[in-house]
Amino acid sequence: MRKLALNDDILLKVEKPARYIGNEVNSVNKDSSKVDIRFAMCFPDVYEIGMSHLGIQILYNMLNQREDVWCERVYSPWIDLDKILREENIPLFALESQDPVKQFDFLGITIQYEMCYTNILQILDLSQIPIHSEDRTWEYPIVIGGGPCTYNPEPLAEFFDLFYIGEGETVYDELLDLYKTCRAEGTSREEFLQRAACIEGIYAPGLYEASYHKDGTLKSFVPRIPGIPTKIKKQVFMDVTNASYPMAPIVPFIKATQDRVVLEIQRGCIRGCRFCQAGMLYRPTRERDVETLKEYARTMLKNTGHEEISLSSLSSSDYSELKELVNFLIEEFQGEGINISLPSLRIDAFSLDVMSKVQDIKKSSLTFAPEAGSQRLRDVINKGLTEESILEGAGQAFEGGWSKVKLYFMLGLPTEADEDMKGIAVLSDKIARKYYEIPKEERHGKCQITASSSFFVPKPFTPFQWASMCSNEEYIRRAYVVKHAFQEQLNKKSLKYNWHDADVTVLEGVFARGDRRVGKVIEEAYRLGCLYDSWTETFSNEKWIEAFCNTKTDIGFYTTRKRDLDELFPWDFIDIGVSRNFLKKEWERAKHGRITPNCRRGCSGCGAAQFGGGVCYEGAN
Known part of the structure; x- marks a missing residue:
């Protein structure tokens, strides 16, 4: 024993x-x-x-x-x-x-x-x-x-x-x-x-x-x-269908943050959002065979006793067999009390139809991630999402019975101006208006639009790795620009706005693009008692500032400083398959607001085709 x-x-x-x-x-x-x-x-x-x-x-x-x-x-x-x-x-x-x-x-x-x-x-x-x-x-x-x-x-x-x-x-x-x-x-x-x-x-x-x-x-x-x-x-496993996968995952004694069976349906993303590190790191996009996933679902639910199954992907809507897989899950486990979670969906007619079958519409909310408040800035970040498609999706959702919507944005993106910030409130209000266009007798409760903004952190191996961050004070200023814009909207009673912690964002920026000299700061902060820094109740910005002072380390060198295109970065010794030249071109396209089509519409020449497979390889041919 x-x-x-x-x-x-x-x-x-x-x-x-x-x-x-x-x-x-x-x-x-x-x-x-x-x-x-x-x-x-x-x-x-x-x-x-x-x-x-x-x-x-x-x-x-x-x-x-x-x-x-x-x-x-x-x-x-x-x-x-x-x-x-x-x-x-x-x-x-x-x-x-x-x-x-x-x-x-x-x-x-x-x-x-x-x-x-x-x-x-x-x-x-x-x-x-x-x-x-x-x-x-x-x-x-x-x-x-x-x-x-x-x-x-x-x-x-x-x-x-x-x-x-x-x-x-x-x-x-x-x-x-x-x-x-x-x-x-x-x-x-x-x-x-x-x-x-x-x-x-x-x-x-x-x-x-x-x-x-x-x-x-x-x-x-x-x-x-x-x-x-x-x-x-970088090591890439191309045959994800036959990769090792836990058919009997460990079942925790206490409720975990995500207490469910997880089906990884694909790796990578075709979208090419310029702020997204995962979208660059995990190229090329590789899909798992749908028949294999069906068998995984049966086996894993049997071996765990979980009552929910989630489809894992950076962009689930882009999985080519999504419709077949979702319909199978709905039919296979009908009447067994199995919930189906569908994160990372783009809101369209199919997605809404599926969610209406697997969610309690009265209790659930829909999530959109426009990321930016204006179409100009969405083009800068290559989001691939127009205001028309956002409003159309919201309208379809409201007609389908939803009344609660969560919106996610970023503040501090490259080229962002006050008008882009105010656009977050304006877009939120336009979405609320779509709800009130529905006849009163067909509405489902009070409309609730909750907009949240995180602060932009430039990450390695993204086109924005050359971008400057904002200071703590500037991030807060921008959040207040948005907050005041919300107070000026027609439907402000239906709108709510909140934002992320700027102190944590600045630290994340230092660590994301830091070099070896940052190690002494981390060690000093730990010595001072810093621990669980992603937890609000234990985070101490004062101790971190003390650690930077004690080690004579300049925060601005890693965050707000402007970087030249040919600067040698601490991570440049790593080859992720996506070339530095491609990232440079995307950085230039961003500054001119030019979009780059996703991988299924044509190969953009990022370099990931060298791995010889996936959606990227198909596009390259």
Whole structure:
């Protein structure tokens, strides 16, 4: 019988003790004496959020299919348990075996968003693993990072031994086999890292060095020793239909953020929105076979007991077999109380018809993401959405019985002017007017239009990577321009407006485009007590400002500074398939408000066709 790492007295002192006990339905338990490699897979946030992440479930399933590997899970302990672990000197442990993470061969950390960076240091610290890679020996696990933030890993470079750039299905087996060979041969940890760095897609940051110009910009970024690649090529798994997929995903003991079966219907996106990093990183678009997805749905619902199934994609409406798949799900599970969730849909007649069948219209709201308040600015960002189509979709929705609409916008986009900001309120009001055009006797309750704006963060490998951010004060000014515009609208009683935290946005911008020098800021902020920075109740902007001051780091250098087209960026050593020349052309097109057709309408020559498949490849021919 397993012995829990925490006794009953401790578990009774913490909120939600089920976060830490493991042994859930479909979790994998093995005999540790019969495996060669123990892999701790970490999501650096609380259990409920980490358990909702599909990527972790995919890797967990894939690695555990190997008889010589036991992959377990670890999440960030909430602040109550964090305090107890420190006071009692209890090392952080994995859920399945309850063994200390420091005893494992690998600690894999998925890095999904920038505001989890101090939590990564928490994981290392509580695991009693040296925070800096250079201080680790074979006594400690190899710390490897993956996920979207690894496309600029430099702010975290000194904390990781390796980064995996790309999709996990491609070279993890090669890396693990190399590890077994090196341990059997008795090689040094340094030699293992050097040999790992020669595997395509693996980046060993300690083997590279950066130099800087007097103005602080990056001068060079090169390997320290011969034979190490100068470019790291993103790994892409083209045959997504036959990729490893968790047919029996773990069922959490407590409600997760997304407590449902998730069907990944495709990877990538054909749209080419210029602000969207995921749309560039995950090219080319690759679809899963619809018949395979039908079988996945049956099997996963049976193996989990979940009562909801969600279709996962950056743009579900662009999946070519969506109509067949959705109709199958509706018919197959009719009368079984299975809800169907359809995120990332473009609002059109088909989508509304489907949603009317799977949602309680009286309780649910529809979501539109116009992103910008004017057509001019939507063309700048290449949104591919006209005001006419937005209003037409809203009108159809209201006629179909909906009365609540959520609208998502961004403030601070390149070339944005006050008129574009005010346009957010004007567009919201036009949508409300569509509701009141319906005869009163045919309306369904009070109209509610809720508009929310986040603040724009330029991300690496997007056409907007050259763009300047706004200052904290300027973001707030723009939010108030929008707020006042809402108060001037005819239907203001039906309209509501709110906006994101500007302090968090500025930090996200620093981390998104930061270089290695930002690592000292993250470490200092952690020392000052920063943790769970994406959580409103624990975020402390004052401590972060203190960390920047203590390390003499200029926030504006990473956020508001203008960048030249030929500036060397900290992430330029990574090859994602999309060329820098394409991104430059898109940046120029953006400044002139010229749109670029989506991948199905014709290949725009981004470079992703080199992978030899997907929608992109079809367009290239």
